Amino acid sequence: MVGGPYYNVFLGRKDGLSSKFQIVDTSFPIPKMSLSQIISMFTDKNFSIQEMVALTGSHTIGFAHCKEFSNRLFQFSKNSEIDPTLNPRYAKGLRDLCVNYTKNPSMAAFNDVMTPGKFDNMYYLNLQRGLGLMSSDTAMWVDERTKPFVKLYADNQTKFFEDFARAMEKLSLYKVKTGRQGERSDFNFMPNEGLEAIM
Structure with missing residues (x-):
């Protein structure tokens, strides 16, 4: 709907048995974290720096x-x-x-002052122009660990879309609950049955 890539969303995931704000607050990056802290948060979950930069491209909307x-x-x-x-x-x-x-x-x-309602690679172009909203956004253009990927996606929207879609699929499969770790919803989807999503 907003111009981004298609990717598979695997159905059949169980819901958690509890929901606590404190867990969410310590499991996701927050704007005032240093880039090193954010990188560690992703690499601890087996995501590469490039996958992190691709996923951060979601800041192109919102x-x-x-x-x-x-x-x-x-x-x-x-x-x-x-x-x-x-x-x-x-x-x-x-x-x-x-x-x-x-x-x-x-x-x-x-987040993206130039094309706020369109999923595109403008976010990465903005970083090179000093138009990154969060300090963590700007840091990705300055830091040598992330700068090559920012440049890659700024130059090649197709590559960004491909890598974002793959990283989103990987993210959707992170820590899938099995056995008594979670509970089924009322939907009768088969595990790992695919559904295409659009961004």
Whole structure:
């Protein structure tokens, strides 16, 4: 629907027996984590750095609330009010948008300022132009571990789509619950029966 690739979604997964916010909060990257912390989070789950960069391309759609990146816009450091890695015009637009974010926590910005409603490789092109919303996004263009993959996907949307689809399929099979570890839903799908999803 938004122009991205098709990939298989395997059905028949069991639901967990409990749901705890604390587990979610420590199992997924958060915006203010360092890139090294995020890389470790993925590699600990047997995902390569390239797979991590491909999955992060999902930031080509969606939005983030101002509180998640306000540290880059207001009192960034002793030497700079704004994160100097941000494109100056972009930073000004974000500051104007988020100026009252403490009074209005619903204020948000698109992850991809150029094509926010389209799943494409613009996210990677944006990183090279100083248009990464989160500090972790910008770090991927600076860090030598991730920069080659950012450049690859910025130059080749087809490759990004292929690698994103494969990584999403792998992610959908991570820690599948078996036996008494989980419970079946009311749906009568057969295990590993495939269904195509679109992004």
